[in-house]
Amino acid sequence: MQSPRLVKPDGAWREGLARLAVGTARADDAVGSAAPDNGDAEEEENERERKQQKTAEDPFLNPPETNNGDGVSAVYNPYDWLRREVTPDLSRYVVQDAAGEVIGYEAVRIELSSDERLGDFIRLTRRSEYPPFTEVELWMYADSLQPRSLVRERWAESAPDVSSLAEETLEVDYLFDRVTVRHESGGVATTRQFRQLPNSFDQEQLVLLLRLLQCDHDDWPFEAAVTNPLRAGQVPLVIGKPEREYLMSAQPESCKCWRLTMQLGDRELTWWVERLPPYRLVKYVDGDTSYTLFQYLEQP
Numbered sequence: 001m002q003s004p005r006l007v008k009p010d011g012a013w014r015e016g017l018a019r020l021a022v023g024t025a026r027a028d029d030a031v032g033s034a035a036p037d038n039g040d041a042e043e044e045e046n047e048r049e050r051k052q053q054k055t056a057e058d059p060f061l062n063p064p065e066t067n068n069g070d071g072v073s074a075v076y077n078p079y080d081w082l083r084r085e086v087t088p089d090l091s092r093y094v095v096q097d098a099a100g101e102v103i104g105y106e107a108v109r110i111e112l113s114s115d116e117r118l119g120d121f122i123r124l125t126r127r128s129e130y131p132p133f134t135e136v137e138l139w140m141y142a143d144s145l146q147p148r149s150l151v152r153e154r155w156a157e158s159a160p161d162v163s164s165l166a167e168e169t170l171e172v173d174y175l176f177d178r179v180t181v182r183h184e185s186g187g188v189a190t191t192r193q194f195r196q197l198p199n200s201f202d203q204e205q206l207v208l209l210l211r212l213l214q215c216d217h218d219d220w221p222f223e224a225a226v227t228n229p230l231r232a233g234q235v236p237l238v239i240g241k242p243e244r245e246y247l248m249s250a251q252p253e254s255c256k257c258w259r260l261t262m263q264l265g266d267r268e269l270t271w272w273v274e275r276l277p278p279y280r281l282v283k284y285v286d287g288d289t290s291y292t293l294f295q296y297l298e299q300p
Contacts, residue, residue, distance in 0.1 A: 009076045009223045077199055078224035079145060082212040086122055086142070087278040088112050088299040094250050095130055098288035104130020106291055108207050108281075111299065112142065121148065124208055132156050135166075138204045145209065147174045147202040150229065172202070172229040181229045194232045200225040201237070203264075210271055211279040215242045215258045226264060235265030247272045247282055250294035255282045 093106045111123040120142035128134040133155040139148040153166035168185040174196075181192045201209060203226050213222065220241040225234045242258040249255055257272040271284040283292045 009221070076223075078201075078222065079199055081214055081222055082145060082209060083214060084143070084145075084212075086110060086112065086208070086212070089278060089280075090295075090297045090299060091281060091293055092295040093291040094294045095128075096290050096292070103289075104128065106130075109299070110208060119143070122208070124204065126204065126207065136204055138202060140202075140205060145205075145212075146199075147172075147205060147227075149173050150202055150204060152204070170230060174202075179227060179229060179232075181232060183230065192232050196227050196234055197225045200227050200234060202227050202229070207281060207284075210260060211273055211281055213239075213260075213273070215260075215273070215275070236263075238263045244275070245272065249282050250292040255280070257282055 088111050089109070091108045093108070094102055095104045095106055097103050106129065107125075107127045109123075109125045111125075113121045113123055115121065122140045122142050122145070124136075124138045124140070126134070126136040134152065135154075136150070136152045138150045140146060141148060150170070150172040152170040154168040156167055169183070171182040173180045177195045177198065179194050179196050181194075183190050183192075201224055206226070218241070220239070222237075222239040224237045226237045227234050239260055239262040242260050245257050245259040247255050247257045247259075255272075256275045258275055260271045260273060262269050262271070267287070269284065269286055272282045274280045274282055278298065280293060280296055283290065285291075
């Protein structure tokens with residue numbers, strides 16, 4: 001099979017990421033700031049031209065153009081690098097600290113859902129069975145893989161049951177480039193809004209999206225903007241060319257994997273994704289904590 005040819009990140013894309021990294025892509029750059037109320041027609045015309053220019057230059061308002069006929073965008077779009085064939089499944093991981101001690105387990109479930117009015121969706125749930133106990137539910141659109149909503153609940157000391165209230169709750173709604181975040185912790189509730197760059201990921205999507213990444217080509221690096229709702233901002237994600245590697249899962253089983261080394265903001269992460277369908281996430285390492293697959297079940 002011939003490997004796909006993808007559009008590489010260009011200067012305009014990297015300029016957008018650079019603005020993102022230094023925090024200059026601000027909402028106050030948006031079209032709609034008030035014009036000076038001086039009654040001067042020339043000043044009003046200059047203000048109108050300034051707004052039009054900002055509209056043309058604003059990366060939030062100018063997402064990459066859609067594809068050029070072969071399924072790939074005419075400009076760089078990270079979603080072009082992802083397969084759309086999603087396998088409903090359940091993956092369970094054993095979680096270990098830097099010394100190799102087991103500290104708990106984590107479960108990730110992928111489900112498909114359809115609505116006659118709203119279309120097809122993917123539901124991703126993640127449950128961490130160790131302190132802090134965490135439950136995540138994220139919905140994304142099946143055709144575009146864009147995030148739609150997120151709910152994350154945390155319990156500090158004890159596992160949740162049907163009667164326990166979360167000690168921390170995060171709710172996120174995505175609408176075009178607008179992100180609305182509602183956060184409650186310690187009896188204090190806040191609501192914030194901010195903007196995200198076009199074609200961005202929520203950080204919780206990575207456990208699925210990296211399984212969908214097309215690795216068998218030479219057009220690297222892969223770059224994207226990743227949203228961190230709790231911090232009301234985004235960080236750049238950069239993945240270098242994957243390496244082929246054999247890795248033992250906790251089942252135990254020898255797996256043919258792609259080794260993905262990535263930079264997520266100021267964090268360095270390493271993930272191993274199976275090279276053959278269903279492209280299981282076999283292991284991932286985040287700082288001193290590692291997650292190794294020990295049970296996998298395809299869902300009907």
